[in-house]
Amino acid sequence: MRNYVFYFLGLAVVPCLAWELAGDIQYDHDPSTITEYDGKYYIYSTAENVNVIASSDLITWAWGSKPFKYTYGIPSYMQTWCEKSGGDASPWNIWAPDIIAMNNQYYLYYSRNCPYTMTGGTTNEQTIVGVATSSTLGTNVNTFA
Numbered sequence: 001m002r003n004y005v006f007y008f009l010g011l012a013v014v015p016c017l018a019w020e021l022a023g024d025i026q027y028d029h030d031p032s033t034i035t036e037y038d039g040k041y042y043i044y045s046t047a048e049n050v051n052v053i054a055s056s057d058l059i060t061w062a063w064g065s066k067p068f069k070y071t072y073g074i075p076s077y078m079q080t081w082c083e084k085s086g087g088d089a090s091p092w093n094i095w096a097p098d099i100i101a102m103n104n105q106y107y108l109y110y111s112r113n114c115p116y117t118m119t120g121g122t123t124n125e126q127t128i129v130g131v132a133t134s135s136t137l138g139t140n141v142n143t144f145a
Helices: 002-012 076-084
Strands: 035-037 040-045 051-055 060-063 095-102 105-117 123-134
Touching (some): 035 095, 040 095
Antiparallel strands (some): 040 051, 095 105
């Protein structure tokens, strides 16, 4: 019994370290997994056309350009689906993106809910999920096509 108490007390006195983040860290909703590429770290988040912030030290962050080239906040196929669904889809934002590195490619998954009218007039939502790929990451270019 004493061994358990000793271990418990030993864990209780271990100091915790915390760093204060700096830079552009506000308005980063639904952040993705932090992904490293070429000495920089990237986070993607909910916004029109997805937000991206980057850091070289994981403490100081800066906004980058949008990762997609399209005009609206969502890809054209999502815009068409939302317009056909019978409800107002604006503001058109991509929600909760996440990025996965696999086989020398980066897969950026994203989603959007679109309202639709069911038989009988009840309004509901349907989720559309998309994925885009790129062999690189960056903040100064439209990385994903």
